[in-house]
Amino acid sequence: MTFDPQQLGRPKQELAAVLKELRVRAGLTGDRLARRCNMSQSKISRIENGRAQASLLDLDRILRAVAAPPEVTEEVIALARLANTEWQDLRSLRRRGLEKKQTELAALEFSTTEFRFFLLSMITGLLSTPEYIRASLAHAPSDVSRTIARKLERQEVLYDATKRFTFILTEQAVRWPLLPPAAMAVQIDHLASLSHLANVKLGVIPTAGHKPIAPMDTFTVYDNSLVTVENTTGVVILRDPRDIDMHLELFSALEEYAVFDEEVRALLAEWSAACRA
Template identity: 25%
Template sequence: MPELHAPTVRGRRLARELRQHREHAGLTPDQVVTRLGWSRSKISRIESGRTRPSVADVTAVLDLFGVTSPVRDALVQLARDVQKRGWWTTYADLWDGSYVGLEDEASRIRSYQVQFVPGLLQTPDYARAVISAGRPDRPAEVDRRVRARMARKSVLARSDAPTLTVVLDEGLLRRPLGGRDVMREQLYALVAASQGGSVTIRVLPTETDTLLGAEGPFVLLSFEESDPDVAYSEGMSGCVYMESQEQVSRCRVTFERLFETALSPEKSVALIETYAKE
């Protein structure tokens, strides 16, 4: 059976393109199954992005659909790119779902956080404090998770780094995770990150009279080439990906209101510095 996996942006794009070309050719999934001798589940997995189709499989369906170059060449190359292993596969046993792959390919990341500083902005010691809280008896695993989280941060150092816009609840600035020294270092790291150009940080004051964000923290990922946005939320019940237009739209509107309600970037940085000095 082909390997099942959580689709990346390229995988989602390839699945969507193949499905659209099948429909344009006027073929049903059952007709594809009959002509190629595939199982019904195989074509379903390919078109839903739940499996990585081989280049040979992609070539076969493109021939059947009558897709010619240059579109054909572009889709075959996309199929090759889907097969590439990302840096995060080194930590495949740690990641839950496809979030890191989606994050790596995003052009814009918007994050609302209530309890912790976002992973992309965490210092090693702060990350260790956060991770250790849930795994106090597994120090070896904690070390590996910290290394993995630091590897994630490389996305912000690339020449094509995504823009990162963060709204932080003021309460998390007061929570000295790992101790006062660790938290002080983390707060100054936030100040430094905000001066990098691609990172914007706003703080939502504690006294804000609003229920915005009451449903909890979330991340909104946007991509190039008109790929649809994905919203992501992580909690005790697990990881939730929200891809429907209604869900994503609600998250987008909520974030925009949180962003507008929060302090300006300048006032936010000044507040963070105040807490760091205290």
């Protein structure tokens, strides 16, 4: 299914309205539908009013209970995927203030136990030195001092032993010369130091060798409940279980290509030395 980013955000209410209309057309009260679906009447009401998001299992039960035809079922599933997808464009984020996005990320990190980061072309803020963070924000149109401060504050989450982090970086992400060579050496050394944290698993995918998978984007999986996918113009937020499962599968495949522990630290030391040379 393809979609226009401008559609994202509206389908939640559209989905709720369609489900309510299907129930009415089937001649069912909310209570009768709830009994057929083995749900509470209050849950049916929240779904139909857009106050609760129906899971795929919920949708399957409801569509069967109202005897929805195949073409309607297809439309509802498409709406459900859009309802579970959010688009945040970079221009809007900048208008709101980039530091507000950092506050949202901090809240998400607070509520997450397991993190999986795939970093295609840059180093994420959680692993960055202050110089790298400042350079990554060099083209922002306004003062970024508060954003830099919030990014650095967020790094404290790495030292929470109740949380687990897996970072997979490509060699390009590590070695892209965003900073002058001496400062890049410090950044690479910082990655090596963080790889010693007991709750942090840091791996790098070297460019050498045959790798038949070609990932297109940077992405992060938060527990098994949410994925963010980043590109040049913004961030897509995915909550559909199918999209989450697809990214978990991709992450596992990419993890097989990465090197860890002493092997990754040896690579990082080599690249750091090359910068200093």
